[in-house]
Amino acid sequence: MKKFKKTLALALLGVVLLLGGVGMSVWLGQEQIISLFVQEANRHLRTPVRIGRLDVSVLAEFPRVAITLHDVVVHGSRWPQDTTALVRARTLHCAFDAWDMVAGHYRIRVLTLADGRVQVGHDGQGRSNYEVLRAAPAQATDQQLAFDLELIRLERVGVEYTNAGTQHRYSWQVHDLSASLAATAARVSIQAQGQARINGIRLSNDHYLRGKEVSLTTRLELDRAAQQLTVQPSVVQIGKAAYGLTGQAGYGGSPTFRLQFEGQHTNLQSIVALLPPRLVRRLERYRSRGEVYFRGELQRGPAGGKPRIDGQFGCRDASFYHPDYQESVEHVFLRGTFSNGARRGATTTFVALQELRGNLHGRAFSGSGRYENLQDPTIQLSLRADLDVARALRFFPVAAVRSASGQARLTVQLAGNLRQLRTRPATALARSAGRLTLRGVSLQLRDYTLPLTGLTGDFRLRRNDIVVTGFTGRLGRSDFQVNGALRNALSGQQQLHQPLLIEASVVSRLLDLDQLLSSSGAAPPAGPTRQPGPREAYALQVAPDLALVVQARIQQVRFRRWRGQQLRGRVRLQRQVLSTDGLSVRTAGGSATVRGTLDARQPGLLRVSTRMSCTQLPLDSLFYVFEDFGQHFLTSRHLRGTLTASADAELYFDRQLRPLTDRLEAEVQATVRNGELNNFAPLQQLSMVASREQLRHLRFAQLTNSLYIQSRTVYVPEIEIRSNMRTASVLRVSGTHTFDQQLDYHLSIPILPGLLRPRIGGETATGPAILLAVQGTETDFRVSLDQRRPLVAARPGPAAARPPAAAPGSAGAKPAAVADVPAAPPARLFEVKKPVKQPAQPQPDQYFDF
Numbered sequence: 001m002k003k004f005k006k007t008l009a010l011a012l013l014g015v016v017l018l019l020g021g022v023g024m025s026v027w028l029g030q031e032q033i034i035s036l037f038v039q040e041a042n043r044h045l046r047t048p049v050r051i052g053r054l055d056v057s058v059l060a061e062f063p064r065v066a067i068t069l070h071d072v073v074v075h076g077s078r079w080p081q082d083t084t085a086l087v088r089a090r091t092l093h094c095a096f097d098a099w100d101m102v103a104g105h106y107r108i109r110v111l112t113l114a115d116g117r118v119q120v121g122h123d124g125q126g127r128s129n130y131e132v133l134r135a136a137p138a139q140a141t142d143q144q145l146a147f148d149l150e151l152i153r154l155e156r157v158g159v160e161y162t163n164a165g166t167q168h169r170y171s172w173q174v175h176d177l178s179a180s181l182a183a184t185a186a187r188v189s190i191q192a193q194g195q196a197r198i199n200g201i202r203l204s205n206d207h208y209l210r211g212k213e214v215s216l217t218t219r220l221e222l223d224r225a226a227q228q229l230t231v232q233p234s235v236v237q238i239g240k241a242a243y244g245l246t247g248q249a250g251y252g253g254s255p256t257f258r259l260q261f262e263g264q265h266t267n268l269q270s271i272v273a274l275l276p277p278r279l280v281r282r283l284e285r286y287r288s289r290g291e292v293y294f295r296g297e298l299q300r301g302p303a304g305g306k307p308r309i310d311g312q313f314g315c316r317d318a319s320f321y322h323p324d325y326q327e328s329v330e331h332v333f334l335r336g337t338f339s340n341g342a343r344r345g346a347t348t349t350f351v352a353l354q355e356l357r358g359n360l361h362g363r364a365f366s367g368s369g370r371y372e373n374l375q376d377p378t379i380q381l382s383l384r385a386d387l388d389v390a391r392a393l394r395f396f397p398v399a400a401v402r403s404a405s406g407q408a409r410l411t412v413q414l415a416g417n418l419r420q421l422r423t424r425p426a427t428a429l430a431r432s433a434g435r436l437t438l439r440g441v442s443l444q445l446r447d448y449t450l451p452l453t454g455l456t457g458d459f460r461l462r463r464n465d466i467v468v469t470g471f472t473g474r475l476g477r478s479d480f481q482v483n484g485a486l487r488n489a490l491s492g493q494q495q496l497h498q499p500l501l502i503e504a505s506v507v508s509r510l511l512d513l514d515q516l517l518s519s520s521g522a523a524p525p526a527g528p529t530r531q532p533g534p535r536e537a538y539a540l541q542v543a544p545d546l547a548l549v550v551q552a553r554i555q556q557v558r559f560r561r562w563r564g565q566q567l568r569g570r571v572r573l574q575r576q577v578l579s580t581d582g583l584s585v586r587t588a589g590g591s592a593t594v595r596g597t598l599d600a601r602q603p604g605l606l607r608v609s610t611r612m613s614c615t616q617l618p619l620d621s622l623f624y625v626f627e628d629f630g631q632h633f634l635t636s637r638h639l640r641g642t643l644t645a646s647a648d649a650e651l652y653f654d655r656q657l658r659p660l661t662d663r664l665e666a667e668v669q670a671t672v673r674n675g676e677l678n679n680f681a682p683l684q685q686l687s688m689v690a691s692r693e694q695l696r697h698l699r700f701a702q703l704t705n706s707l708y709i710q711s712r713t714v715y716v717p718e719i720e721i722r723s724n725m726r727t728a729s730v731l732r733v734s735g736t737h738t739f740d741q742q743l744d745y746h747l748s749i750p751i752l753p754g755l756l757r758p759r760i761g762g763e764t765a766t767g768p769a770i771l772l773a774v775q776g777t778e779t780d781f782r783v784s785l786d787q788r789r790p791l792v793a794a795r796p797g798p799a800a801a802r803p804p805a806a807a808p809g810s811a812g813a814k815p816a817a818v819a820d821v822p823a824a825p826p827a828r829l830f831e832v833k834k835p836v837k838q839p840a841q842p843q844p845d846q847y848f849d850f
Contacts, residue, residue, distance in 0.1 A: 089116030
């Protein structure tokens with residue numbers, strides 16, 4: 001024991017003495033060592049180097065002695081034109097063996113760069129910045145200090161390469177990389193391994209491998225005489241995927257290379273990781289099980305030019321699934337190839353998929369495809385699939401669809417040039433065909449709450465068109481059956497001024513406009529007795545890239561209180577203008593026709609120009625259906641009779657279908673037959689001319705007049721009503737009624753000749769008459785003597801009550817103010833006049849005999 005302790009103490013003492021001697025030697029000889037190092041470095045460098053300080057250390061690279069350079073800046077070969085540093089490092093250690101100090105010959109065997117950044121590249125003219133070493137003469141064997149590297153280490157070093165001419169950029173952060181060197185006069189062997197993080201690889205506008213952790217293991221053989229680099233089997237590991245690399249590269253004269261790469265233990269993610277995100281963004285979350293492979297070759301011959309790239313990829317009995325959707329495609333087989341072609345450029349590049357087959361929840365699919373010429377792409381696609389729609393959308397979601405169900409069968413044969421598809425779609429897709437059959441499909445769209453249910457039909461692709469046969473289904477409470485064609489179906493969305501055109505005939509049992517136009521898509525309460533409380537919110541959007549020609553046959557139409565039957569007609573849509581040359585509908589016991597246009601080209605504004613006509617419409621039903629036209633003065637409970645009318649109107653709405661009444665203009669020609677005016681409050685105040693019973697039930701055979709609407713005012717020219725009242729069988733009415741419910745009506749009641757009556761009002765051109773005015777609002781009006789009308793005046797014709805013409809370029813001009821008329825002198829209250837005896841017979845146009 002004592003002997004062992006003595007031996008150990010002597011050994012420790014020897015080590016201490018040795019280290020002390022080495023340290024003393026270093027301290028005494030460091031100035032000489034630094035001088036030799038600077039002299040040798042200057043022999044090799046051709047660009048300036050700036051160093052903060054330089055010292056010699058025993059501990060930095062123990063057991064070797066290190067010459068340590070602090071705060072090193074090495075300028076590039078384009079200095080001083082380019083001031084960007086080639087290398088910046090906090091420390092650079094150049095180590096040699098301690099025994100070299102005894103021999104007096106120092107050999108730098110280890111080079112360690114720590115906490116730095118290296119920036120290499122080429123400018124727009126192809127000039128590099130890394131040619132900083134000059135060709136030095138052969139080293140003498142008795143030279144005191146020389147570089148004889150055996151190991152190079154990089155620790156926490158950022159490396160970046162840029163090429164301004166090709167717009168390429170490579171950036172990575174080396175965590176720890178060691179490369180051992182074995183050099184002879186003829187050959188150099190390099191074996192390297194380490195870890196790094198790829199910040200990104202940019203090729204033009206595409207980014208690859210952004211933020212990927214990488215492990216590298218490689219062995220390189222450099223033949224100096226042949227100027228050839230041989231890459232022995234090497235492995236680059238990115239995440240869990242590994243990629244093998246082997247091959248040769250020549251650097252004498254024009255660079256040549258032939259490199260083979262192959263995926264090892266790869267899956268879908270390992271392939272997706274190599275591609276730019278813009279191409280595989282939707283595939284990033286998918287996973288695979290089973291065999292997925294890829295391999296390829298990169299080569300460039302002595303002739304130079306662009307390299308040739310050939311690759312193969314595929315899978316054998318693999319499964320693909322999305323972890324969030326719990327749905328998978330199983331038993332998938334695929335064989336694919338990729339190449340940039342004989343010309344090694346975009347025009348000869350292609351990707352081909354062959355022998356694709358698999359199944360989704362027991363339903364088989366198969367297909368093949370080819371995409372070639374990146375500058376003028378041509379596609380070939382063949383696909384056959386029997387799908388459960390719900391499972392297909394769960395595996396590969398479509399953003400516009402929230403949920404779906406049903407069955408579909410798809411067969412597609414597509415071939416053509418994409419550029420010709422935009423310019424000459426009919427000839428580009430001459431060899432294309434396809435068929436989609438739906439059976440009981442239901443769709444819930446994300447932007448529209450009404451569901452599409454019971455979709456069944458057949459869609460056939462014929463060149464650029466899709467022919468629709470027997471397409472039936474329901475949209476909310478509405479149903480439809482469509483037969484027709486979708487023109488420009490494949491190219492309409494790609495070519496400017498080439499909209500999708502729908503030519504179809506539509507048959508429906510029920511069209512519920514309340515649901516279809518509702519901005520929320522929610523269904524209002526059903527039933528014929530629904531009372532519209534506050535106005536529902538509606539919305540109408542017309543797609544700018546859609547055109548249609550639809551022949552419609554609809555059994556029943558609903559909108560608020562309105563019910564229509566047997567709607568027939570044709571509707572056209574082109575450039576956001578909806579038009580019809582005639583829609584007919586039966587409603588409320590009569591019939592109506594409409595023709596005109598709806599212009600939706602202006603943002604936030606809908607303009608309707610239309611001519612409407614109706615025949616034998618019951619007045620009470622008409623007023624009820626249209627909710628008394630927004631007023632409560634004359635309502636459906638007051639009116640009976642049938643209406644035959646025509647109207648020319650120009651109406652404006654906002655996108656929520658709210659009418660812009662200040663811009664409304666209309667002219668209505670109306671005839672009412674077998675009319676009744678019941679329990680009308682203003683008539684009840686005319687008891688001085690007729691009994692209240694007669695006034696409660698005013699009846700007339702026929703009434704014909706024109707109405708004019710402008711500037712939020714309804715103008716009523718003078719109209720003559722021949723009624724059932726014995727003492728006031730003729731009433732003449734004219735006036736205005738504003739949309740703010742301001743009333744200004746004027747009544748003239750001629751007094752029958754031969755009757756003794758109080759003379760109230762004045763004398764008209766047709767004889768004595770009672771002149772009255774109804775003025776005020778709907779809820780607060782009064783009936784009084786009309787003192788503002790002349791006692792004797794010519795009976796105004798219809799033109800006298802027309803609204804004033806609007807100034808050119810103006811819409812909805814306000815009517816001119818009516819000039820004040822001097823008040824008539826006080827009339828005598830009674831007048832005795834002998835009646836002239838005449839035979840009792842009805843007068844022309846009179847309905848009742850007196």
